[in-house]
Amino acid sequence: MGAGHAHPLHLARRSPVHALAPEVKILATLLFTVVVVATPRTEFAAFGGYALLLAAVTVLARVPAGWLARRATIELPFVVLAVALPFAGHGDRVTWLGLSLSVDGLYGAWNIAAKGTLGVVASLLLAASTTMRDLILGLDRLRCPRVFTQIATFMLRYLDILADDARRMRIARLSRGYDPRFLWQVKAFAVGVGALFLRAYERGERVYLAMVSRGYDGRLPRPEAGGATTADWAASAVLPAAAAAIALTAVLA
Amino acid sequence: MDVEAMHIANGIVNGTVSAVFAAFAALALAFCAWRARADLDDRLAPMAGLVAAFIFAVQMLNFQVLPGVSGHLLGGTLAVVLVGPWVGALCVSTVLIIQCLLFADGGLTALGLNITNMAIIGTAAGYLLVAGLLRVLPKTPSGLGATALVASVVGVVAASQGFVFEYWLGGTTQLSLPWVSGTMAGTHVLIGIGEGLIAATTVATVARVRPDLVYALRRFRKPPAPVPATTAAASATVSGGPA
Numbered sequence: 001m002g003a004g005h006a007h008p009l010h011l012a013r014r015s016p017v018h019a020l021a022p023e024v025k026i027l028a029t030l031l032f033t034v035v036v037v038a039t040p041r042t043e044f045a046a047f048g049g050y051a052l053l054l055a056a057v058t059v060l061a062r063v064p065a066g067w068l069a070r071r072a073t074i075e076l077p078f079v080v081l082a083v084a085l086p087f088a089g090h091g092d093r094v095t096w097l098g099l100s101l102s103v104d105g106l107y108g109a110w111n112i113a114a115k116g117t118l119g120v121v122a123s124l125l126l127a128a129s130t131t132m133r134d135l136i137l138g139l140d141r142l143r144c145p146r147v148f149t150q151i152a153t154f155m156l157r158y159l160d161i162l163a164d165d166a167r168r169m170r171i172a173r174l175s176r177g178y179d180p181r182f183l184w185q186v187k188a189f190a191v192g193v194g195a196l197f198l199r200a201y202e203r204g205e206r207v208y209l210a211m212v213s214r215g216y217d218g219r220l221p222r223p224e225a226g227g228a229t230t231a232d233w234a235a236s237a238v239l240p241a242a243a244a245a246i247a248l249t250a251v252l253a
Numbered sequence: 254m255d256v257e258a259m260h261i262a263n264g265i266v267n268g269t270v271s272a273v274f275a276a277f278a279a280l281a282l283a284f285c286a287w288r289a290r291a292d293l294d295d296r297l298a299p300m301a302g303l304v305a306a307f308i309f310a311v312q313m314l315n316f317q318v319l320p321g322v323s324g325h326l327l328g329g330t331l332a333v334v335l336v337g338p339w340v341g342a343l344c345v346s347t348v349l350i351i352q353c354l355l356f357a358d359g360g361l362t363a364l365g366l367n368i369t370n371m372a373i374i375g376t377a378a379g380y381l382l383v384a385g386l387l388r389v390l391p392k393t394p395s396g397l398g399a400t401a402l403v404a405s406v407v408g409v410v411a412a413s414q415g416f417v418f419e420y421w422l423g424g425t426t427q428l429s430l431p432w433v434s435g436t437m438a439g440t441h442v443l444i445g446i447g448e449g450l451i452a453a454t455t456v457a458t459v460a461r462v463r464p465d466l467v468y469a470l471r472r473f474r475k476p477p478a479p480v481p482a483t484t485a486a487a488s489a490t491v492s493g494g495p496a
Contacts, residue, residue: 026354029354030361033361033362034361034362036266037271037362038268052301088464119362122361123353123354123361126276126354127354133349135351135354138309145283145286147286147290147343148286148346148350149349150301150302150304151298151301151302151305151340151343151344151347152299152306152347152350152351153302154298154299154302154303154306155302155305155348156306156351157302157306157311157342158299158302158303158305158306158307159306159309159310160315160317161306162303162307162310163310166310191454192459193451193454193455194454194457194458194459196454197307197458197459198458198459198462198463200303201300201303201308201459201463201466202304204299204303205299206387208298208299214420214496219376222268234478237331253323
């Protein structure tokens with residue numbers, strides 16, 4: 001918990017991708033995902049191209065493939081939905097290995113699995129190469145309304161407080177031989193949550209006063225220089241531009 | 254790492270509908286930000302951060318609803334009671350944006366859909382109920398708890414039906430709509446009850462110890478007591494007072 005600026009998905013590396021300014025990475029990820037989602041689901045080759053682009057970024061960012069694969073399991077519930085679609089869908093049906101499958105359902109399953117996976121991997125690469133603090137800085141530089149960055153800043157400050165207090169309370173509960181984890185024990189869990197909220201607020205109030213007394217004025221101090229250089233913008237534009245080129249060639253061909 | 258995702262991923266709902274809802278969410282949030290400016294004073298700003306952090310943290314604590322289905326708080330109603338509807342909607346959407354960018358939970362292009370469902374529909378439904386119920390129920394910690402319980406169930410189910418509506422408009426596959434609607438409503442009633450119990454106990458605890466922090470009770474308060482005195486007294490109560 002010592003590293004207050006990291007988050008579970010961050011991978012500290014030295015790589016060209018990590019070195020890019022956060023705002024260009026956010027914009028590149030967003031544009032790439034928009035291109036992926038906008039691609040018609042029948043353009044199978046285009047999706048292969050996107051996967052190759054992401055693979056290139058993964059290598060550049062020095063992110064292990066196994067790490068990506070494990071984290072990508074977050075979309076498993078949607079893949080389960082996708083597997084059910086060929087059986088549950090309507091419309092024309094094909095027979096494959098003795099199973100009657102809906103054509104629309106098959107396309108739908110492919111659509112969800114392909115676009116979902118590409119989007120998750122793109123987000124994971126952004127998360128792996130950007131710290132929380134940099135992300136907020138990037139959003140701030142992208143002219144994200146200040147009320148958001150303010151709430152997000154406090155949220156990140158207070159997450160550590162909550163996590164620490166929750167851990168203390170959990171250890172206290174376990175050492176007294178109680179471990180509520182079933183539905184009928186939810187009351188004990190909820191009482192603990194209420195107490196956790198109050199404890200964290202009292203601590204958070206002190207943190208806030210400490211910040212104000214050190215000159216906090218609604219914005220975290222930002223490095224004077226910094227900001228994205230033209231080279232940063234050019235480098236990050238390669239990913240969405242290449243994706244757009246693939247999409248255009250696929251649709252026109 | 255827990256395998257769970259309450260948020261819509263990329264590619265479930267088509268691009269046009271996603272874009273429409275992204276525009277709708279942006280407009281609604283701009284309105285919330287405008288209204289929130291009046292609310293967001295020195296006291297509420299850190300509270301909003303804590304509520305956001307709390308929603309974020311509690312969303313990671315899953316509890317079993319049915320075999321294979323785990324639920325977690327959406328947090329809309331909790332935010333409404335503690336920081337009001339405008340700041341509350343902003344808190345929930347901040348959580349959703351950070352989860353999407355840093356935790357890959359929910360698709361980037363589905364962000365508008367997720368914000369519409371959880372931060373706007375869920376929060377609005379919760380707020381209407383809280384505002385209505387508090388007129389008739391006693392303004393005590395238990396009354397507030399009961400309000401939060403009912404509002405949570407309705408808010409969560411309303412949010413789940415928001416997904417059904419978006420799926421009807423632009424689902425990329427043909428699943429029978431009553432089936433989707435029924436499944437979503439059924440699981441979300443259970444999730445809502447769990448969420449309601451947690452929200453109820455949390456706001457009841459806060460209302461008992463620090464009633465000055467509860468936004469929903471502001472309207473019903475007598476002329477406010479001097480703030481430093483209240484804070485000092487409440488802190489003394491919490492820490493058990495000087496021995």
